[in-house]
Amino acid sequence: MTTQLNDSSMNIAILGYGAIGGLVASQCHKLGYTYQILLRTPEELTLEIQDIELQLNHIQPNTSLIDDPQPFDLLILPIKAYQILPALKSIKRNIKPYQTIVLLHNGMGCIEQVKQLLPDNPCIAATTSYGAYKPDANTIKQTGLGETHLGWINTSQSVQKAKIETILSNLLPPVFWHPDISLALWKKLTVNAVINPLTATLNIKNGELAKPNYANQIKDIITETHAVIQSLEYSISFDELSSLVKNVIDKTADNYSSMHQDIHHKRRTEIEFINGYIVNKANELGLQVPQNEKLLKQVQQLEMR
Known part of the structure; x- marks a missing residue:
């Protein structure tokens, strides 16, 4: 039985805290979204994020283990292309058919892999030109403003497309949605x-x-x-x-x-x-x-x- 998304809130899971993942988490924090960062090992996390105007922000994100996540509706994967498939395989038993997968990485070739692994899940492909790097494990420095392009590559009748698009459009703006993201x-x-x-x-x-x-x-x-x-x-x-x-x-x-x-x-x-x-x-x-x-x-x- 497929569970419908909650109308009052939408829970976001971000896999890891790489440079772009940290920016996404920071924006979730700023906007008051309910979010968690998924980790492989337990860790009390404090991130220092320096924005493009050199302002420092410290956040203590909610974290969960990738093997035991809190409930989520959106799963964002801002990781390396070669990490996508192993990561989804490791969390597959916790992924429900109604949950939307957001692929946010460089390169191409992962879409085909994800469609094969999770054919029933709504899925979005995204690419961003935001610049950021990590001088150390818990520090993220934003080096450039960019733009983000997104497009649905798999959807279902039950998914709340408009609500999801609004949320994602606020994370790494400006955002452009494409009927065909290819x-x-x-x-x-x-x-x-x-x-x-x-x-x-x-x-x-x-x-x-x-x-x-x-x-x-x-x-x-x-x-x-x-x-x-x-x-x-x-x-x-x-x-x-x-x-x-x-x-x-x-x-x-x-x-x-x-x-x-x-x-x-x-x-x-x-x-x-x-x-x-x-x-x-x-x-x-x-x-x-x-x-x-x-x-x-x-x-x-x-x-x-």
Whole structure:
């Protein structure tokens, strides 16, 4: 029997407290939403969050164990792409069919995995250009305002779409809802496919990519990715993709990319869900993407070291 969502309140669960997860928790706290952070081990948590105006906020979020969560209606996963499936498998026995899953990560490929694992759950794909990092375990520094794009990829008649959309629209504004989120995800993937592996392999900040000596390689990556997008019959021009990449490079010039930081701190990267996803799609479509293949191998080699 499917339980209906409570009209008077909606409970939010956030998996982990990474940089973006911390920002989501901070906004929930500010707005007075009922929320919990799901953890693998018991911990009394205090987060220090520095916003874009350098104001410090301290929050003590409600926490639960991932194996024994408090009741929730929305489950937000602001984690690495490769963590999505293992995390959902570990919490699957506590997930009810009426609960909405929100995927908030870089890269592509997880949607297919989640649909297979939880075919009956309402699901939303989201991508954000907010910038944040963690100088230590319990501190989050916001480095850039962004925008967030969301779209339903699976829904049901019982889900309170309007209420959920209102809540999510308040978390990382401005928010844009799409009838088909796929093109927005491909746009973000194109940006990530350029900035992340190049900054990681070259050991540079994002802004360095604006130098002329990187122009040809950037153009080749975008050309290959654009060919894949066109073959999938999404309508966007090469110039629009190029402008989008240039704009993000300029806006985040002083930042290190997430992949650069992963390599620097000897963590696994999301390369398989970024350039690796482009390579896989290109193979399915019979297209050649040598620049993306090269970057995939280079980052994988760095990971092995």
